[in-house]
Amino acid sequence: MTKLTHVDQTGQANMVDVTDKTPTVRTAIAEGYILMSPATIQEVINHTNKKGDVITTAKIAGIQAAKKCADLIPLCHPLALSKVDVDFEIQPDFNRIRVQAMCKLTGRTGVEMEALTAVSVATLTLFDMCKAADPYMEIQGIKVLEKVGGKTGHWRHENKQIDESDSQ
Template identity: 65%
Template sequence: MVQLSHLNAQGQANMVDVTTKQETQRTAVAEGYIYMSGDALNAVTDQHNKKGDVLATARIAGIQAAKQTSNLIPLCHPLALTKVAIDLAPDPANGRIRIEAMCKLSGKTGVEMEALTACSVAALTLFDMCKAADPAMRIEGIRVLRKEGGKTGSWSV
């Protein structure tokens, strides 16, 4: 049976002690998609959305979210992120915007949760800014694509 690191000997949730772990360079990349109507997507790409520059706002929201992950997700360690990058790629042929979030640091614990949070909040921001144009949008496929660093090394889908 798999031993869960966030449970103590009594089965209670607790924060993992990373005091003795080695600091390594760590990177995580997550992706997700927001699907929307052609009209809503055109308003985003042509910058005709009444709320302003949708992509710039979503990018900033994703960066801010990554920095706040430990305040949002119980038991996450606060991390000194050294880089957060959000890439937003409109894909009109498929009626969606692809969101990619990359988080990086030198530390004792991974940054997967930060990348997932950044991706999620960027998607939610896109939804919020475009909901008047398309209330039927959907967010899908948020997942970790790859991680590097730590004792387990590199991993990718």
């Protein structure tokens, strides 16, 4: 039977000890989507949302969230992130906004949770800022696209081809 990493010998929750792991450069990229009405998409494009610049606010929220990941996810290691980037692609033909986050550091543990948290909070912020215009919005497809570093090396989501420029 495989030993569970987040449970100790007595079955209690346990933060994994990464002290002896070799620090490596680690990067993770995650994405998610928020679907909204065509009118709400136009408000975002035209900067006419009553709450202000929704993209800039969501970008800051995503970056802040990545930095606070260990405060939100039990047993998650606090990390000294060296880079967090949150990007948005408005896709009016699909009535959605794609959110992509990249987190990077040199450390002993991966940054997938930080990238996922950044995407999650950025899409939640978009929802919060646009909910008066469109309460029917949906957040979908949050997932890790790619991770680099550590024992597993380079991994890409099997259903996603990432442009090499995305993983820089």
